[in-house]
Amino acid sequence: MKILHHPDRADIHLSSVLYALSDPVRLFILSELRKHQERSCGDFDVPVAKSTLSHHTRTLRESGVVNVRSLGTQRLISIRTDDLEIRFPGLLTSILDAYENSDEKQQMLLGLEQ
């Protein structure tokens, strides 16, 4: 089984986290994760190909935003809440609250245009 690299907490960089969260699909994934704690890739109802979704989860993992663990054939994804809170207090909450109060989710589901 492949080893999935996760950066140490000290190696999580603000600009990388902000970049990871600047994509509508990845913002959607994060907001789903906040609601459901842990999800597999297949649980995300996003309008992209399987390989594209895999790319996005990798981006989130390598930036230090999420943890990924294997369970059978699945990959279970969760937010690195504690690490992020210690490193960047309040950041994730303000971003996801802002996301929930915006219409970015609808925009993404309706077509990804703009």
Add this chain to the structure above:
Amino acid sequence: MKILHHPDRADIHLSSVLYALSDPVRLFILSELRKHQERSCGDFDVPVAKSTLSHHTRTLRESGVVNVRSLGTQRLISIRTDDLEIRFPGLLTSILDAYENSDEKQQMLLGLEQ
């Protein structure tokens, strides 16, 4: 004199703001603006060409993060604090606080690598 387009408050999108703030040079500019209220382009001591700096300020303006006004030959830049606070409460503060407590500024000044 050229008209500088600024998006309306309602047209400021979270993903665009996060993207604008995911660059080390632009994060540095924002942190300087928080300290000094209003600055001209020339005030920023960043290791990039003049045309590149102009590009960065444009990215910040078009994403809705900053306001730019002309004064003589200068362009005075300031953060759209009120608009951002209304649209995304607490977001900018948590991002800039995180930035100040990180070493991203040093990393940027030392070479932009990584």
Add this chain to the structure above:
DNA sequence: TCTATTGTTCGATTATGATCGAACTTTAGA
């Protein structure tokens, strides 16, 4: 009016990344 200052725009280059389908890997279960 001439010149220096300040910043923008343009064209080119280079790098990154979002996307897809196809092929592959791993595991669970029949």
Add this chain to the structure above:
DNA sequence: TCTAAAGTTCGATCATAATCGAACAATAGA
């Protein structure tokens, strides 16, 4: 042992953007 399910990787394409220097525009001041 097969097969189906769940993801990853690969190769290709396409778009965006970071960067620079050179040329340009606008303004202030001598």
